[in-house]
Amino acid sequence: MPKPKRPERKPAEKTTRQLRIDELRSIPRPDRTAEQLEELSRLNGEEKRERFLRLLPKRVGNLKRAVRGVINLGNVQGYDYTPDEAAAIVAAVAAYAGEVRRAFTGAPREKGLYDL
Numbered sequence: 001m002p003k004p005k006r007p008e009r010k011p012a013e014k015t016t017r018q019l020r021i022d023e024l025r026s027i028p029r030p031d032r033t034a035e036q037l038e039e040l041s042r043l044n045g046e047e048k049r050e051r052f053l054r055l056l057p058k059r060v061g062n063l064k065r066a067v068r069g070v071i072n073l074g075n076v077q078g079y080d081y082t083p084d085e086a087a088a089i090v091a092a093v094a095a096y097a098g099e100v101r102r103a104f105t106g107a108p109r110e111k112g113l114y115d116l
Contacts, residue, residue: 017043067093 014022024032024040032040041051070089073079102109 021040021043024036024043027036041047046054070093073081073089074086099109101107
């Protein structure tokens with residue numbers, strides 16, 4: 001004997017809060033302002049400290065993998081590079097490390113990225 005069909009459920013009405021979350025999420029990520037990102041985090045129940053603690057392990061892990069990849073490029077048995085190229089890589093890594101240091105000490109940032 002076939003199972004009786006359940007009555008169809010009507011979707012729940014969205015709250016004002018949920019409608020605002022949907023509105024903010026509909027904005028493409030690169031176009032969201034700092035205020036919109038802050039509001040979205042607050043509406044999702046996440047404070048600045050919680051967001052920092054959530055993002056920190058993943059970003060530091062990504063950094064470790066990237067640094068290991070650059071270190072591996074220094075293997076002379078697997079790669080051929082000039083002393084000038086090596087110096088440029090070391091300078092770029094030092095510049096980025098300086099940017100990280102400035103970001104966490106509140107010092108003003110330098111303009112521009114350090115491209116090779």
